[in-house]
Amino acid sequence: LSKSQQGGRGADCVCSVGMKFTWDINDPKLPQDTKQFDPFQEWTDGYVRFIYSAEDKNAQRHLSGWAMRNTNNHNCQILKKSCLGVVVCSRGCALPDGSRLQLRPAICDKARQKQQKKLCPSCNATLELLPCRGHSGYPVTNFWRVDGKAIFFQAKGVHDHPRPESKSETEARRSSVKRRVSSPPFTPKRRLIETQVNNNKHQQLFIHDLLLFICLFILLQALGPTLLSCVDPSDRISFIEPNFPQHYPAFQSPEPYYNPHNALGDAPSALQKPANPRLYMGRPSYEFQGYLTSPSYPMTSDLCDPRFRFESNKSKTRLCSVCRVAPVLGSSSSSTSSSAPLSSSASFDPQTKPPAGWKDLLKNSAPYSDNHHYYSTEYPCRYPSNTPGSPTALQTIITTTTKVTGLPTYQPCAPPKPPGLPSCSSLMDDTSSSSYSTEVKVMEESGGVIKSLSFQPEPLQTKTERADGYDYRYTYPNTYRYDDY
DNA sequence: AGTTGCGGGTCTC
DNA sequence: GAGACCCGCAACT
Numbered sequence: 024l025s026k027s028q029q030g031g032r033g034a035d036c037v038c039s040v041g042m043k044f045t046w047d048i049n050d051p052k053l054p055q056d057t058k059q060f061d062p063f064q065e066w067t068d069g070y071v072r073f074i075y076s077a078e079d080k081n082a083q084r085h086l087s088g089w090a091m092r093n094t095n096n097h098n099c100q101i102l103k104k105s106c107l108g109v110v111v112c113s114r115g116c117a118l119p120d121g122s123r124l125q126l127r128p129a130i131c132d133k134a135r136q137k138q139q140k141k142l143c144p145s146c147n148a149t150l151e152l153l154p155c156r157g158h159s160g161y162p163v164t165n166f167w168r169v170d171g172k173a174i175f176f177q178a179k180g181v182h183d184h185p186r187p188e189s190k191s192e193t194e195a196r197r198s199s200v201k202r203r204v205s206s207p208p209f210t211p212k213r214r215l216i217e218t219q220v221n222n223n224k225h226q227q228l229f230i231h232d233l234l235l236f237i238c239l240f241i242l243l244q245a246l247g248p249t250l251l252s253c254v255d256p257s258d259r260i261s262f263i264e265p266n267f268p269q270h271y272p273a274f275q276s277p278e279p280y281y282n283p284h285n286a287l288g289d290a291p292s293a294l295q296k297p298a299n300p301r302l303y304m305g306r307p308s309y310e311f312q313g314y315l316t317s318p319s320y321p322m323t324s325d326l327c328d329p330r331f332r333f334e335s336n337k338s339k340t341r342l343c344s345v346c347r348v349a350p351v352l353g354s355s356s357s358s359t360s361s362s363a364p365l366s367s368s369a370s371f372d373p374q375t376k377p378p379a380g381w382k383d384l385l386k387n388s389a390p391y392s393d394n395h396h397y398y399s400t401e402y403p404c405r406y407p408s409n410t411p412g413s414p415t416a417l418q419t420i421i422t423t424t425t426k427v428t429g430l431p432t433y434q435p436c437a438p439p440k441p442p443g444l445p446s447c448s449s450l451m452d453d454t455s456s457s458s459y460s461t462e463v464k465v466m467e468e469s470g471g472v473i474k475s476l477s478f479q480p481e482p483l484q485t486k487t488e489r490a491d492g493y494d495y496r497y498t499y500p501n502t503y504r505y506d507d508y
Numbered sequence: 509a510g511t512t513g514c515g516g517g518t519c520t521c
Numbered sequence: 522g523a524g525a526c527c528c529g530c531a532a533c534t
Contacts, residue, residue, distance in 0.1 A: 084512090085512085085513090092511095092512090093511095093512065093513060093514080094524095094525075094526075095513095095514075095515065095516085095517095095525090095526080095527090096523095096524075096525090097515080097516095097523095097524095099514080099515085102513075102514095103524095105525080105526090129510070129511090130510075130511055130512075131509085131510055131511065131512095132527085132528085133509095133510090134509075134510055134511090137509095161524085161525070162525090164525095190511095509534100510533100510534085511532100511533080511534075512531100512532085512533080512534100513530105513531090513532090513533105514529105514530085514531085514532105515528100515529090515530090516527105516528085516529090516530105517526100517527085517528080517529105518525105518526085518527080518528100519524100519525085519526080519527100520523100520524090520525085520526105521522105521523090521524090521525105
């Protein structure tokens, strides 16, 4: 009997085709009568098995969201890969959006060493590789075996570290860096001029939108009773939000906008800081997010995870990279409520208290964990992200009204342009013609009639998605994608 | 330059 | 002997 058969499979859930059968990757004979296959899982975790179709491109490539390197097991039938962990800032500094730096370790040893010599783009501290120790102290291992028309996958171990960037995200970032390098130089003087121009433009646009908003409000006042009579009161939303013009940075807090490409001290324009970058596009773009943490692991304090390893096998006691607090044995309390994380940024820290105006919305919003069960239990340091009822949704409405009315097009949705990157116009060149139509995307959330209207540039697709058209949203239930926003 | 797969070799248990 | 790990090589992107 194989290990799997000996171990009993009572605990096996039937959530995957692979788990319905009793097999182990080392078995001489694997299940042959599989008529169903599992959809590809990018972020496998735990002791799981899947059976993929041999036609599955991702399975053929032995892809994984985790950074897995090939490990020689001296068995050419079975491909074994072990997890490299994640590269984080040694100081565990918080990025302005509250997230942590979680880079994907380079697979190549030399490239990884080179990578670790680089500095944190946020605080210039050294980078640190957190090795995976999720399989009895050893890295989590993935096994791949092609047998007949199926590709058998087995994972052993539970990752004890945050997710790195997925491969597609890393590639997207690299390609954006490549584009930036190949673009014409961007002089500080020109940058200053453009900033000033943008300043004026933003102010004009704000007034413009404010007027539109007032018009819309008056219109709603006039037509509201008629319109709302068609809508269930429970599904109505308020258009009156005190913080509605938040996507006009000039009218927000003057705190500097973190720019990963600006680590050398360029004075950023306060105008470059959007209330929430994600408002402006379907996905966070590495055009300006650069080394920001993986969006697949967003807005998190993963390093506070109680599961987080403190390298107990070493003599030194390692502090939590985020809380700077030593682990407390036998206590699961805390890391979230302990001292505020060290941060080089003065930006809003969602772990402490949300700004006024958010409270009620957050109070009324479904808990973050509801839709993101993967993190809800395992990574208790998560805090609510952008929820359907959040101000950004309301901001989106404001943006949308301008578009709907067909007034002169401007680019409030364009991401802030960091120095050194192609100008707004060049950015817009990529999207304006095709994506900035007057189409209004109507989303239904939680069964409501219309909770928000969004008008977004076409989401930036990752290379993987472009390559094979595979929709990762239909993958692992605990996979957290940009699209969840 | 980096990824991926392969395989020889060493070390530890 | 099994498993982890290091290293180099080649093909590929």
